[in-house]
Amino acid sequence: MSNQRIVNKTLFLDSVNSGVVVVNSDLNVKFFNSWLEAHTDKKRDEVIGRPITEVFPEIKEKVLSRKVKNCLKLKSPTFYDAEVDGYLFQIPADKIIYSTFEYMQQNVTIAPYDVEKDLVSLMIYDQTQFLEMKRRCVDFNEELQRQVKIEVQKQKEQEDILLHQSRMASMGEMIGNIAHQWKQPLNGLSIYIQMIYEEQRNKQKISQEFIQEFYEKTMFQIKGMSQTVDDFKNFFKVNRQKKDFYLKRVIENSLRLVDSYYTKHKIEINIDYQVDEDLILKGFDNELIQVFVNILNNGKDALIEKKIDNPKMNIIVSETAEFTTVEFEDNAGGIPDDIMKDIFVPYFTTKDDQGTGIGLYMSQRIVNEHLKGTISVSNKNQGACFKIRLPKT
Ligand SMILES: Nc1ncnc2c1ncn2[C@@H]1O[C@H](COP(=O)(O)OP(=O)(O)O)[C@@H](O)[C@H]1O
Numbered sequence: 001m002s003n004q005r006i007v008n009k010t011l012f013l014d015s016v017n018s019g020v021v022v023v024n025s026d027l028n029v030k031f032f033n034s035w036l037e038a039h040t041d042k043k044r045d046e047v048i049g050r051p052i053t054e055v056f057p058e059i060k061e062k063v064l065s066r067k068v069k070n071c072l073k074l075k076s077p078t079f080y081d082a083e084v085d086g087y088l089f090q091i092p093a094d095k096i097i098y099s100t101f102e103y104m105q106q107n108v109t110i111a112p113y114d115v116e117k118d119l120v121s122l123m124i125y126d127q128t129q130f131l132e133m134k135r136r137c138v139d140f141n142e143e144l145q146r147q148v149k150i151e152v153q154k155q156k157e158q159e160d161i162l163l164h165q166s167r168m169a170s171m172g173e174m175i176g177n178i179a180h181q182w183k184q185p186l187n188g189l190s191i192y193i194q195m196i197y198e199e200q201r202n203k204q205k206i207s208q209e210f211i212q213e214f215y216e217k218t219m220f221q222i223k224g225m226s227q228t229v230d231d232f233k234n235f236f237k238v239n240r241q242k243k244d245f246y247l248k249r250v251i252e253n254s255l256r257l258v259d260s261y262y263t264k265h266k267i268e269i270n271i272d273y274q275v276d277e278d279l280i281l282k283g284f285d286n287e288l289i290q291v292f293v294n295i296l297n298n299g300k301d302a303l304i305e306k307k308i309d310n311p312k313m314n315i316i317v318s319e320t321a322e323f324t325t326v327e328f329e330d331n332a333g334g335i336p337d338d339i340m341k342d343i344f345v346p347y348f349t350t351k352d353d354q355g356t357g358i359g360l361y362m363s364q365r366i367v368n369e370h371l372k373g374t375i376s377v378s379n380k381n382q383g384a385c386f387k388i389r390l391p392k393t
């Protein structure tokens with residue numbers, strides 16, 4: 001009777017789109033559906049009646065035997081998982097469709113078929129495409145991660161180059177300042193030396209007073225030059241340690257570094273210090289000096305370029321409960337609306353060969369990232385106004 005049931009079920013089992021084998025507890029094949037005939041080189045007649053492990057020698061007999069017996073004993077299904085086991089028996093995968101698997105990957109369900117007759121069915125589901133897809137997804141993800149890493153690395157190298165360039169650029173601007181700052185005292189020194197030479201040529205003997213005066217005047221010039229070098233040396237020193245510093249000192253030092261150009265072009269500097277003289281900030285004072293010097297140099301450039309009659313730079317220091325604010329306001333006519341959005345972009349400059357376009361970009365980064373503040377710009381009455389807000393700690 002159960003034989004009859006198997007025959008009746010044949011039609012159904014032959015029409016499913018997966019493999020079905022029925023075996024008994026000795027693993028003898030009782031049924032082999034047409035899906036399997038189509039996907040293996042075995043025919044139903046040559047398989048039925050033989051142990052399945054003889055037909056497919058790659059099957060691990062112990063494992064299958066145990067699973068079949070458990071299934072019958074517990075009257076509940078057990079499984080093979082394609083992701084863990086790969087396959088039950090070898091069905092060569094279609095190489096054209098599946099590029100990476102040699103054999104069809106199979107999920108197998110071992111279910112009780114006829115417990116009285118000790119029969120179980122092995123249902124084989126083709127998982128190759130799914131696993132192939134998954135594999136590709138993983139590959140794709142790995143590739144994506146690799147690409148992202150490369151891009152991040154590139155970005156970082158780019159940043160490093162920019163940082164280096166910006167340091168070189170501000171060094172260039174600074175060296176220009178030193179050279180300029182030294183012109184005056186060098187000139188002075190050469191005049192005094194000229195004088196002492198003339199004096200001894202005319203009088204043969206130089207008076208004590210003359211020597212004293214020569215000494216005092218030349219030492220004064222030399223001290224000034226030495227101070228300039230120290231200022232610049234400090235400026236280039238990289239201090240990685242955050243420390244407390246007087247804001248007033250930073251403003252004064254910044255002004256000293258641009259002093260010669262400001263003096264030469266008679267640019268009037270007004271400082272409106274609306275905060276406590278002893279206001280202390282925390283962070284990298286050199287970097288703040290770099291920011292101030294960038295802005296002061298830009299202001300000077302604009303005032304000279306526009307040939308402003310009574311050039312001015314107003315510095316206003318104020319505070320709220322949360323911020324200390326430093327504003328630099330010139331009277332050079334301001335920044336044209338159409339380039340307002342570009343001035344903080346790296347390499348943007350309107351000064352052709354004279355500019356690098358890195359100053360404001362770098363200033364913004366220093367303020368944002370190292371000092372956790374903001375820098376903004378607007379056009380006020382007669383010129384540009386750069387506003388730096390630094391959080392109070
Ligand atoms: N005070 C200012 N007045 C007018 N234009 C300014 C001022 N400050 C900056 N700019 C504009 O912003 C541009 C970018 O400045 P910056 O980043 O320092 O580069 P650079 O000074 O090398 O040109 C300048 O070329 C100039 O056009």
Ligand SMILES: [Mg+2]
Nearest residue numbers: 294298359360
């Ligand atoms: Mg600049």
